[in-house]
């Protein structure tokens with residue numbers, strides 16, 4: 001059930017179905033090895049996921065799933081990740097996100113010295129970043145971002161969410177010259193997936209005539225540099241205007257995730273970002289934490305991308 005804001009709670013019945021399903025699974029090493037729901041598995045849960053999908057496609061375009069009841073007592077960390085894995089796989093086919101072939105990626109700061117300016121991927125740094133969509137490093141379109149919070153940061157790491165339909169309305173009404181530029185092709189890097197580039201506009205329109213965005217400025221700027229096709233003054237002007245609109249607090253919804261919450265967005269219609277964060281001085285990675293619970297875990301999010309079947 002969705003409340004007035006963006007929060008969705010699965011019913012007790014749906015949660016019980018998932019609990020029984022997960023506890024009956026055979027031992028699996030990687031979360032991606034957990035058997036996804038089939039045919040008659042968890043019918044109430046699946047029905048409720050369809051409510052979420054409807055909200056993502058026709059309603060608010062973003063949903064924040066509240067943590068399952070008694071999450072920390074009932075589930076191991078691996079099982080918490082499995083909830084998100086099962087949910088993503090009901091929404092669609094989960095996609096490979098890196099050269100290692102992983103479909104469920106852990107987002108955490110690998111090293112305080114990592115920086116996107118030095119070529120690192122966003123999900124491996126502590127940096128706040130430009131507001132973006134995730135569907136930027138492959139030319140084809142997928143629909144859903146599933147981002148589950150396993151542990152929040154000690155400080156910061158607030159998530160920023162921006163409705164693309166509102167941004168488009170502002171562009172159309174106040175900056176039609178900018179909109180026209182954003183509807184033309186830019187170059188994009190396939191960072192982390194392939195050593196290649198492709199061309200696509202920032203704004204396209206779907207079958208319903210609604211705008212859909214593709215935007216992550218650093219990956220685009222580096223593609224233009226790599227190809228020795230610098231962004232034109234006109235393109236820079238359009239990008240600066242778009243980023244200024246995205247950064248305006250009137251257009252943002254901000255949320256600090258707590259453990260167990262799962263963000264779902266229709267990626268092309270909700271841009272997102274985060275503020276920079278800092279982990280505890282003695283924080284450990286999720287892998288170390290699984291072996292020894294004595295130190296706090298670094299801010300850790302579990303990310304899936306799902307393409308509608």
Ligand SMILES: [Fe+2]
Nearest residue numbers: 132133134272
């Ligand atoms: Fe992202």
